[in-house]
Amino acid sequence: MADGMTAQGKLLVVDDLHKSFGSLEVIKGVSFDMDFKERLVLMGPSGSGKSTLVRCINWIEPPSAGRVTFDGKLVESGKYDIRRLREDIGMVFQQFNVFPHLTALQNVALGPVVVKKTARKEAEAEAMELLAKVGLSHRADHKPAQMSGGEQQRVAIARALAMHPKLMLFDEPTSSIDVELIHEVLDVMVRLADEGMTMIVVTHEMGFAKEVADRVIFMDQGLIIESGSPCEVFEHPQQERTLSFLSKVLLA
Amino acid sequence: MFKWSIIFENLPFLLAGAWTTLSLTVVSMIFATVAGLLVGLLNMFGGRVVGAVTRFYIEAVRGTPALLLVLLVYYALPIIGVNLPQFPAAAVSLAVCYAAYIAEVFRAAVESIPKGQSEAAFSLGMNRAQALRHVILPQTFRRVLPPLANEFAALIKDTSLVAFISMEDLLFKAKIIGARTYNIMSPLIGAALIYLIMTTPVMQWSRSLEKKVE
Numbered sequence: 001m002a003d004g005m006t007a008q009g010k011l012l013v014v015d016d017l018h019k020s021f022g023s024l025e026v027i028k029g030v031s032f033d034m035d036f037k038e039r040l041v042l043m044g045p046s047g048s049g050k051s052t053l054v055r056c057i058n059w060i061e062p063p064s065a066g067r068v069t070f071d072g073k074l075v076e077s078g079k080y081d082i083r084r085l086r087e088d089i090g091m092v093f094q095q096f097n098v099f100p101h102l103t104a105l106q107n108v109a110l111g112p113v114v115v116k117k118t119a120r121k122e123a124e125a126e127a128m129e130l131l132a133k134v135g136l137s138h139r140a141d142h143k144p145a146q147m148s149g150g151e152q153q154r155v156a157i158a159r160a161l162a163m164h165p166k167l168m169l170f171d172e173p174t175s176s177i178d179v180e181l182i183h184e185v186l187d188v189m190v191r192l193a194d195e196g197m198t199m200i201v202v203t204h205e206m207g208f209a210k211e212v213a214d215r216v217i218f219m220d221q222g223l224i225i226e227s228g229s230p231c232e233v234f235e236h237p238q239q240e241r242t243l244s245f246l247s248k249v250l251l252a
Numbered sequence: 253m254f255k256w257s258i259i260f261e262n263l264p265f266l267l268a269g270a271w272t273t274l275s276l277t278v279v280s281m282i283f284a285t286v287a288g289l290l291v292g293l294l295n296m297f298g299g300r301v302v303g304a305v306t307r308f309y310i311e312a313v314r315g316t317p318a319l320l321l322v323l324l325v326y327y328a329l330p331i332i333g334v335n336l337p338q339f340p341a342a343a344v345s346l347a348v349c350y351a352a353y354i355a356e357v358f359r360a361a362v363e364s365i366p367k368g369q370s371e372a373a374f375s376l377g378m379n380r381a382q383a384l385r386h387v388i389l390p391q392t393f394r395r396v397l398p399p400l401a402n403e404f405a406a407l408i409k410d411t412s413l414v415a416f417i418s419m420e421d422l423l424f425k426a427k428i429i430g431a432r433t434y435n436i437m438s439p440l441i442g443a444a445l446i447y448l449i450m451t452t453p454v455m456q457w458s459r460s461l462e463k464k465v466e
């Protein structure tokens with residue numbers, strides 16, 4: 001799938017990716033690609049390897065085998081150095097992982113200042129704009145401990161956006177957030193999608209998937225077992241395992 | 253018999269010893285902290301060989317009496333041509349000793365920071381040094397202060413080992429007074445009180461910091 005020709009015009013090509021932890025193979029050969037501005041939702045039962053797959057894309061977990069081509073460049077070839085790759089890919093974690101010793105503003109400005117060597121003033125001005133964009137202007141000088149989960153996660157999104165990524169990875173961004181605050185975060189993500197951000201979102205939020213996803217990928221036991229438009233996958237799943245998972249999620 | 257008058261009459265002499273004790277503690281502690289941070293980081297991130305060497309150093313120091321190190325530096329180093337005056341010799345041996353303990357303090361603190369923090373730093377494109385400098389170490393700061401204060405208090409007491417190389421610290425001065433007045437009890441109790449005056453506030457501070465961190 002990922003020979004040089006078909007990789008043309010794709011932002012991301014993942015080809016036969018494998019990942020093992022010791023003798024445990026967690027990703028067993030996954031291939032897919034993404035166009036610019038495409039929104040992909042990744043679903044699957046717990047332990048199916050969704051987090052691992054997403055973390056392999058920006059090398060937080062180095063893949064054991066396979067090829068990742070990002071923005072036309074093969075990552076392992078050395079054309080894309082890993083740190084540069086991570087600058088170009090934003091990541092939002094289930095546990096937020098905001099920096100507790102810094103204010104919201106400093107959280108957002110830190111990446112540009114440290115990695116891109118942006119002048120602090122300039123970085124903080126842009127951080128202020130990003131905080132406004134995620135609805136947190138009034139929280140700029142607050143530390144994470146003083147913020148709700150929904151607010152912390154929006155700081156984390158702004159922090160990732162500050163690097164001007166070409167792709168955003170979201171690993172269950174709303175699973176650790178109080179139900180009544182989830183929409184705050186989803187609203188921000190929907191707006192981001194509307195602005196044309198390319199994104200991979202691991203989530204079990206069906207409403208979000210239906211509204212935003214161009215494609216839903218369904219994983220089980222380290223493999224993609226189904227892939228298609230939200231309508232195809234949700235209304236007419238081809239696999240028994242997809243169906244049984246969906247019925248559980250809908251009941252929950 | 254215990255006599256307050258002996259303590260009071262010799263107070264300036266005792267305080268001169270306390271000054272030596274305190275300045276030796278501070279100097280040794282500064283070097284021990286810097287070296288301990290360095291050794292701790294090298295132990296964690298220096299790779300296999302450096303990791304093994306620093307681990308050996310830490311375990312060797314922790315498994316031997318501090319006094320041995322003091323004697324070694326003062327009496328054995330001259331044999332191989334390194335002649336250090338008393339104060340530097342004492343400071344070096346205490347710093348080498350405490351750096352090993354402090355390295356473990358820093359290691360424990362760094363390891364107590366959730367993995368998600370460095371992952372978040374890496375996901376922004378930071379390298380390991382940047383992640384350490386801007387994300388991990390600032391968060392360890394509050395966690396290392398209480399154990400560092402404890403090490404400082406322990407070091408105040410351990411400086412008394414330098415009496416073995418005839419350095420006139422607080423304990424040594426007390427013994428001199430004892431010999432001069434034929435009353436060893438009074439100056440020793442005087443010294444004990446001065447040690448307590450130095451260590452108690454540090455331990456209190458450490459305890460209140462510990463509460464704040466929790």
Ligand SMILES: Nc1ncnc2c1ncn2[C@@H]1O[C@H](COP(=O)(O)OP(=O)(O)OP(=O)(O)O)[C@@H](O)[C@H]1O
Pocket residue numbers: 021024026044045046047048049050051052053
């Ligand atoms: N660092 C690791 N070391 C060892 N095993 C791991 C590691 N990370 C993940 N695993 C294992 O890999 C498998 C897939 O985990 P992963 O977190 O990718 O699943 P997931 O689909 O994201 O699940 P969830 O919905 O629970 O988040 C699990 O069996 C997990 O125990």
Ligand SMILES: [Mg+2]
Pocket residue numbers: 050051052171172
């Ligand atoms: Mg997961």
